[in-house]
Amino acid sequence: SSEKVDIHIMKEPPNSEWTFMATEVTDKNGRITYKIPSTDSPGYGVYPVKMVVRGDHTVLGLHMAVVPPQTEAVVFSIDGSFTASVSVTGKDPKVRPSSVDVVRHWQDLGFLIIYVTGRPCMQLRKVMSWLSMHNFPHGLVSFADGFSTDPLGHKREFLKLLQQEHDIVVHAGYGSSKDISVYSTLGVKLENINIVGKVSKKQLHLCNHLSDGYAAHLTSLAAPGASRPAQGNARMVIPRTCFGLPGQIPVNLRQQSFRANSKKYSSLPASAPPVPGSDTARKDRNSYL
Numbered sequence: 001s002s003e004k005v006d007i008h009i010m011k012e013p014p015n016s017e018w019t020f021m022a023t024e025v026t027d028k029n030g031r032i033t034y035k036i037p038s039t040d041s042p043g044y045g046v047y048p049v050k051m052v053v054r055g056d057h058t059v060l061g062l063h064m065a066v067v068p069p070q071t072e073a074v075v076f077s078i079d080g081s082f083t084a085s086v087s088v089t090g091k092d093p094k095v096r097p098s099s100v101d102v103v104r105h106w107q108d109l110g111f112l113i114i115y116v117t118g119r120p121c122m123q124l125r126k127v128m129s130w131l132s133m134h135n136f137p138h139g140l141v142s143f144a145d146g147f148s149t150d151p152l153g154h155k156r157e158f159l160k161l162l163q164q165e166h167d168i169v170v171h172a173g174y175g176s177s178k179d180i181s182v183y184s185t186l187g188v189k190l191e192n193i194n195i196v197g198k199v200s201k202k203q204l205h206l207c208n209h210l211s212d213g214y215a216a217h218l219t220s221l222a223a224p225g226a227s228r229p230a231q232g233n234a235r236m237v238i239p240r241t242c243f244g245l246p247g248q249i250p251v252n253l254r255q256q257s258f259r260a261n262s263k264k265y266s267s268l269p270a271s272a273p274p275v276p277g278s279d280t281a282r283k284d285r286n287s288y289l
Helices: 099-108 121-133 151-166 177-185 213-221
Strands: 004-010 018-025 032-034 045-053 059-067 072-077 112-120 140-144 169-175 193-195 265-267
Touching: 018 032, 072 099, 072 151, 072 177, 099 112, 099 213, 112 121, 112 151, 121 140, 140 151, 151 169, 151 177, 169 177, 177 193
Parallel strands: 072 112, 072 169, 112 140, 169 193
Antiparallel strands: 004 018, 004 045, 032 265, 045 059
16 A cells, blocks of 8 residues: 556557656555546547556556447457366366457457456466467456456446446357356347357257357358448457557556446556456547446
């Protein structure tokens, strides 16, 4: 607590200089809050942000997305949908064939990619390293606030907040059978609730079961009229890159995660429960994630 933290934003990514914004002091929980002044609000885009602790020079790296209202997103639940094994934190779990290509398909169409997980932020480095190792397209990542007894509730509340506070439109969702209720609550069309793995007979009519895997699904997506480009102007500012490429903040700095919060940015040290940084500074034009 009571540590000074310098906040920097790269306003012209990926290779421009860092712009110093302010210095804030952590509270007793090791957190800071910061609201970007309207005079310094950036335009549409995805911006690297770093927060440097003056005492030991450790760094919190994250990204801030500034997108117009009605930006369309495709959501991927990391848990159980990308790997054949249960956990992406296991020893080199194998990625499901063509799963990366499916994410890239939606990114190429201009959709904002959002990854959600009910895992605590202490698993962040392993999860992000795994995403980077397999060249998953860059997107916003949400981890749970510490250990959660209701991981599905975390996913649901995070995505609902994006809808209600930031006017994000969830066009499609991917995950395991446990995620069906999450996407249904958000109003995602049944044909766009894409589920891998085992699905009970009672759930088959509630989703699009990818029984033949991602490869067959990718083929169907590529068929004429099967999927469309994202609507609106967001596709012009969302970068089409992968995790870990030059110009992005390294994921092995301190922590990196995201959560929408309508009035503030937050950061925290590794010892405190995670509070990902986000904002909505200009509701009339932009949405900050």
